[in-house]
Amino acid sequence: MSQTIYNVLVREKEVFKPITDGHVMMYVCGPTVYDNSHLGHAKTYVSFDVVVRWLRYSGYKVRYVQNITDVGHLLDDGEDRILKGARREKVEPMEIVERYMRSYFEDMDAIGVARPDISPRASAHIPEQIEMIQELIAKGHAYEVDGTVYYSVESFKEYGKLSGRRVEEMEAGKRIAVRDEKHHPMDFVLWIKAPSNHVLQWPSPWGRGYPGWHIECSAMSNKYLGATFDIHGGGVDNIFPHNECEIAQSEGAHDQIFANNWMLTGTLLVDGVKMSKSLGNFVTIKDALKQYRPEALRLFILSGLYRSPADYSAAVLDAATKGAERINTAARRARNALKTAKPGDASNNERLITLLDQYQMRFTSAMNDDFNAPLALSALFDMSKDLNTAIDEGTASQSVLERATSIYTELGGQVLGVIQPESRTAAGSGSAERESALIQMLIDMRLEARKAKDFTRADSIRNQLSKIGVILEDGPNGAVYRISSL
C-alpha cells in the first residue's frame, strides 16, 4: 500500500515518493517566538506531528526540521515582532526569544507533539542567509539599494505558482505605500538596512542590518535538508507571500525544485473568523489545558482533515473530551481485562482477530490516504464497540486482548496520541504503587460493605474517592478504578 499526499503545488493527491527511498526530509514553518502559542498553532503542529509519527510508524526515517523565528518578522508599522515584545515586557529581545521559545516547547510537550529533530533559529543562521542573498544577487534575482536588498519577482518567472497568483494581477501597494526604491511593487526584502538604534543588527556586505522574514526558511532548509527536499509544511495562511517567497529564493538560488510536496494546514477559526494574535480572539494552549486534557485537544484537531479549516468552540471541545474518554476507557478496559484473560475459544478467537485485522487495515489505509485521521479514528471507535461487547460477554481471550492493546498503544497512542500511555494511570513508581495499593484497600472495604448490604457506607467510600479524582466502576469481576479527567 502506498502513501498519498495532497500536494498544494498541483492541487491534487499524489503518490508519495521520497527522493531517497525510506527517508523523508521535511520542513515545517515554525512560530515567531514573541508571545504564548495558541490553539491555532496547536492545530498546525499537532497535524504535522501526526504526519511525522505516521511516516515513522510506516518505516520511514524522517528528518523533521522546524525553524524558530527570532528576528526579522516585521509588523505593519515596520517594527520587529521580537522588539515589540521586548518593549512590552521591558527585557532584552533575546530574553523574549528564550522565554517564548521555552513556552512554545513546553506547550508542544504538553500536548504530546514530538520535538522536531532540528529547531534552527534564524538569528543563529545569519551567515547562511547572507550567503544565500549574495547568490541571489549574483544570479540577477536580487539587487541592493542603499544597504537594503530586494528580491526581484520579475526575475523569477514562476513567482506565484504555489498560490495561483500572477504578478501582473496583484495590486501591490494598495494598503501599504510602495517604497519607490523597489524596481517592482511586489519585490520583497531579503536584507534590511538597520537604523543605528535598531537593537537586532548584524554586519553584512551591504552594511549593518538584519534579514527579511522569508530568507531564513530558504537558508536553513537548504542547510539541513538540501536544495531539494520531500515535504514542506505550514499553515495555509502563509501561502502568500511567505511560502511563495521561499520558493522564489530557493529555486532562484539553486535552479532546482525547492520542495516536492507542499502540505498546508487549514486555519483554526473562532465563530467563523481566524484565531489570531492581531484579532485577539485566541485561546492560548496553556489556558486550553486548564480546561481540556491533551488527548481531547488532539482529538478535536484530528477529527477533521488537516487541510480543512476548523471552528473552535466549547461545544466541539466538550464533544472531543467525551470522545477521548470513550476511546481511552475502551483501551483501559482491554488492558485491565488482559490481566485476568484466558486463552479462550479457538473459533471465537479467530473471528475476533480477523475483526481486529480489519480495523487495523482500515486505520492504515485511511492514514495512507493523505493522513485521513478522522477516518482512521472511526476505525478505533468501531473497534472499541466490538471489543467492549466481547469483554462484556467474557469472550475476549488473551490473544485478542493482547492484539487490541497493541493496536490501541501503537495506533491510538504512538501515532495519533489520543490514547494516553498506561504509565499515566497505573503504578510506575514507589509512591504510585503505594497509592494504588491504598485505593485497592478502599475498594476491598467497599466490597465488604456491599456484601453486607451496607450501601450507605459503600456509596460513601465511592463518593469520597470520587472527590479526590478516583472513579470506581463496578463490574462482574469486582470494581476497577480510574483517575478522572481533571
Place this chain on the structure above:
RNA sequence: GGCGACGUGGCCAAGUGGUAAGGCGAGGGUCUGCAAAACCCUUAUUCAUGGGUUCGAUUCCCAUCGUCGCCUCCA
C-alpha cells in the same frame, strides 16, 4: 476586485458515479442495590440552490447564493 478553499443530520465531521463512516447530543431499552462504564434500538429518501452530462450524481460540469482564508503581520 484578484487568487484559493468550502457549503453533508440538532452540533462536529468522513466519504463515494449506483441511493450516506465516525464522534457528540437527544429519545427508548438491557445490565446495576444505586451509580459509572458498556451494549442494543431510534434520530439525513438526503448531501446550499438552479441547470447540464449520465441508465443513474451528494459525488463530474456550469451558473447562482453563502461562508472562510490569502492578497498587509499571523501556524
